Amino acid sequence: MLANRVRQFVARHPLALDLLAPVLLTAIGAAMMPAKYGADALPWIFQFVLVLPLLWWRRAPVTVFAITTALVGTQWALGFSVVGELAVYFAYYSVMLRRPSREASIATAVVVVGILVQSLFGIVVPRFLGIPPVGMATMAGLIGLTLRNQRAYRASMREREARQAELAVAAERTRIAREIHDIVAHSLGVMISLADGATTVARADPQKALGAMEAVSSTGRGALGELRRVLGVLRAEHQQDDQFPQPGISALGELVEKTRAAGLPVTYALEGHPDNMPASAQVAVYRIVQEALTNTMKHADGCAAVRVEVRLSDSGAEIVVSDTGGVDLAPRQAGSGHGLVGMRERVAVFGGSFSAGPREGGGWLMSARVPVSPA
Numbered sequence: 001m002l003a004n005r006v007r008q009f010v011a012r013h014p015l016a017l018d019l020l021a022p023v024l025l026t027a028i029g030a031a032m033m034p035a036k037y038g039a040d041a042l043p044w045i046f047q048f049v050l051v052l053p054l055l056w057w058r059r060a061p062v063t064v065f066a067i068t069t070a071l072v073g074t075q076w077a078l079g080f081s082v083v084g085e086l087a088v089y090f091a092y093y094s095v096m097l098r099r100p101s102r103e104a105s106i107a108t109a110v111v112v113v114g115i116l117v118q119s120l121f122g123i124v125v126p127r128f129l130g131i132p133p134v135g136m137a138t139m140a141g142l143i144g145l146t147l148r149n150q151r152a153y154r155a156s157m158r159e160r161e162a163r164q165a166e167l168a169v170a171a172e173r174t175r176i177a178r179e180i181h182d183i184v185a186h187s188l189g190v191m192i193s194l195a196d197g198a199t200t201v202a203r204a205d206p207q208k209a210l211g212a213m214e215a216v217s218s219t220g221r222g223a224l225g226e227l228r229r230v231l232g233v234l235r236a237e238h239q240q241d242d243q244f245p246q247p248g249i250s251a252l253g254e255l256v257e258k259t260r261a262a263g264l265p266v267t268y269a270l271e272g273h274p275d276n277m278p279a280s281a282q283v284a285v286y287r288i289v290q291e292a293l294t295n296t297m298k299h300a301d302g303c304a305a306v307r308v309e310v311r312l313s314d315s316g317a318e319i320v321v322s323d324t325g326g327v328d329l330a331p332r333q334a335g336s337g338h339g340l341v342g343m344r345e346r347v348a349v350f351g352g353s354f355s356a357g358p359r360e361g362g363g364w365l366m367s368a369r370v371p372v373s374p375a
Helices: 002-012 014-037 041-056 061-078 083-098 101-120 133-201 206-235 249-261 279-299 338-349
Strands: 266-271 306-313 316-323 353-358 364-371
Touching (some): 041 061, 061 083, 083 133, 101 133, 133 206, 133 249, 133 279, 206 249, 249 306, 279 306, 279 364, 338 364
Antiparallel strands (some): 316 364, 353 364
16 A cells, blocks of 8 residues: 555656755765865765765666766776765766666676675775665665566556456457347348248239248348347447347247248257256357358258257257258358358367268258256
8 A cells, every 4th residue: 555655656756856856865964974074175075976976866767877886987097985975876876776677787797796895805884774785786786686686576567457448348359240140140130031021922922922021021120120139239338138028948949930931941859858958058049059050041052851859958058950952052061151150160269070061862961969967
């Protein structure tokens, strides 16, 4: 909590942090130097020029470090040492915190050489709170390195969260695209078949044509409602899924009736009860059957018969959709097509199995298994 408040204060008042080190060293120098150097001008000049660069110790750490180390070496050569040379540790800390590893390593080497020179030649240097130069350098380096690692960790966490958000958005877009494809492809296929049939019988049997057009209207309204439900999720982030119930196994009968009305002879058999099956699995079963029927209408004109079998048990659902074939309008391939990919992906979500291909004796066979856990 305190660290967050400090960061917020620094973010609002960056000049306060820039002035921290210069003001601190100026105050310490004003308290300690008169007793040692009196009115001697040269040490006071070095004190001033050592402290002054610290106004830029956060914005230009390498430059400040180079200037302060050069000044410290010069004053040692002249035979004195002032409090202002503690500026080197502030600059060193800033280099460790803000600069790449290569520059930080060079700065560390310079500090080590300086400590060795000070020890070998017995140069008496100022101390802060009695801490020797080795301790000061170690503290400055470790604090800078620790904060640097924390910054890198926070940055990596933000990047990871951003990537996870992007993946979630991509997954949601894929799901919505698959839902829209299932709705549009099936409904439009049924509507086109009904409209073609109505056109064919319009003069011979106007009543039948009227019934077909009413079925077109009903199918269109149903598809529009489903599209509104799916697209409504995009407009309302906080809408609950249960406000937009998706079709389940109980809606398969209505789906089959609409397909029959479009002119495709479908036989439907359901074994078991869907009561204990999760809603997500029921939606998957419905969409798989819907896509299989859509593919049959799309690829096999004049198909003699289609059979849909759905077997439910405590372990999941087994789906078999087979047709006797017809006049192939477009060759069906087991490994291609958005619809087949969508069915395969739906089954893969549950860890099930999926296969689709030509049936012995002609036609097409699709089988899928959607397992569910006992829970």
